[in-house]
Amino acid sequence: MSARAGRTSLALLALLLSLIGAGSLGAQRVDPLARAMKAYTDLDYDVAAQTFRTALALEGAARLADEDRVRALMHLGATEVFRGRRDAAVVAFRSLIVLDPRFRPDIVVFPPEVSTLYQESRIGVRATSVLVPATANIRTVADRLPIRIFSASLHDVRVTITDGLGAPVRVMYDGAVGDSLDLLWNGRDGLGRLREEGRYKLRVTSRSFEGRDEREVEIPLTLLRVATDTLPWPAELQQNAFRPETLITTEGRKYLATGIVAAALVAVLPAVVGSDNEGSTLRFGVAALLGAGGVFGLKRASRPIAIAENMTWNRERRAAYAREIDRIRAENDVRRASNGLRITSGAPVIVVLP
Amino acid sequence: MLATRPALAQRAIDLSGGASVSSMGLSRVGTTTRTLTGPVLGAEGRIAFKRVELRGRYLEGSLSPESGAFGGAEDLADLRLLLGADVGAGITLSVGPHLRAFVSPGGTASWTRIEANVRVDRTLVPRLARAELEVSYAVSAEANVLGGGTGATGANLGVLFALPTWPVAVRLAYSADQATYASGATEFLDGLEIGLRLRRP
Secondary structure: OOHHHHHHHHHHHHHHHHHHHHHHHHHOOOOOOHHHHHHHHOOOHHHHHHHHHHHHHOOHHHOOOHHHHHHHHHHHHHHHHHOOOHHHHHHHHHHHHHHOOOOOOOOOOOOHHHHHHHHHHHOOOOOEEEEOOOEEEEOOOOOOEEEEEEEOOOEEEEEEEEEOOOOEEEEEEEEEEOOEEEEEEOOEOOOOOEOOOEEEEEEEEEEOOOOOEEEEEEEEEEEEEOOOOOOOOOOOOOHHHOOOOEEOOOOHHHHHHHHHHHHHHHHOHHHHOOOOOOOOOOHHHHHHHHHHHHHHHHHHHOOOEEOHHHHHHHHHHHHHHHHHHHHHHHHHHHHHHHOOEEEEEOOOEEEEOO | OHHHHHHHHHOOEEEEEEEEEEEEEEEEEOOOEEEEEEEEEEEEEEEEEOOEEEEEEEEEEEEEEOOOOOOOOEEEEEEEEEEEEEEEOOEEEEEEEEEEEEEEOOEEEEEEEEEEEEEEEEEEEOOOEEEEEEEEEEEEEEEOOOOOEEEEEEEEEEEEEEOOOOOEEEEEEEEEEEEEEOOOOEEEEEEEEEEEEEEOO
């Protein structure tokens, strides 16, 4: 290999490595609060407060994601505590509580004066957060959409389902909530009717002690009718599923021979055992019975003989089949009547009411 | 007993039992002839596992001399145990002890036999009646009177009415048994038997 070719290879390798490095850097998430966080950790609280506020003021595509807003507000509040600006800290904390009433500061990260002020700031903040699953299927009368509401503080809350135009469909709850509240919606209105397809809203309204609506969390709901699967009919009972109900035998002559031979044997039984005694004449009754039995056996063998236990077994089999048909019919009637719903929930929107 | 065969085919252990009443006659012929008759009650049981079975039967009754005959009544007690095997085709081969005693105020005449037994069952009326033949031969026969026993042969032939779905069967049979003493005397016991058999449903 020449020296020139070697240099060219090294240059290509370097270019390749630099491209890989650039790709790796591009894949890393750039922290929008990096500058503010650096100022905070450098104890440069004035710069940190300014930078956090600038980041929080961003709108449009640059608007902070909710988790970044929570982090920014928490650190802004802490920064203001360290700057001795308690009121500004309370404002930041309350904005955070409205955004996420369930949030609690990490006591390992933040000193007690910050955590304490945060807890004090919760008092009087009438805000809620609402959790609903992304999708819920209402297939049977037992199915529900679970709704979990978390409250920042004890206050009155009204939970309603409205249609797309805002008309109330059902009031789910109206009363005080201290910490959390669990509700279930079955997709029906206040009269128990399953709602039609369409767009709806779950509204959780926080109210002041005077009864004035202050703040609302709205979650868009989309109801979609879902055809409920019905159970298939069982396979028809085939002939081989049953036991034969009659017996046709071709051994009639054998029965007759058995009867005649047995009758003759009974008649001569004393002699068979080697006795000269005449024996009881009653044995001729048994002989007659055996002979008649043979004749009857011959006659009976020429026609089908009902097999009672097989008939019973078959009858029970048919009854069980009929019961299964009835069960499936009833189940399918219920399923058709319930006509399932699929409820899809969207992202919550916080509305501050005038 | 064959009426219970369908159940036997389904179950590992088959149990059955029954009771009977017989009108029996005893004729003892030696230097004199003595004839007695009377009712005899019986009970029987059977336990079978696959093709092997154990059967037992006990009879007891009082036989009285026919009018005009001399002598007093005798009590009959008869116990038989048979261990057998179903060899197929409705034939069962068995062997076992057979003890019989005639108790009278003058003493007790007893028999101790070891009997070989062949039982044959045949359908008489499909799903209604069966014919049962049983023949016994004493391979050993001992008696405590009249110089001892020399042999004995017995047979029993009857019809068994049994519906497949019923646990109860009715049996009507005739039995005859001839025993020979060393003195040359013979003892013939026969009778008509009506019985009920029960099997585990």
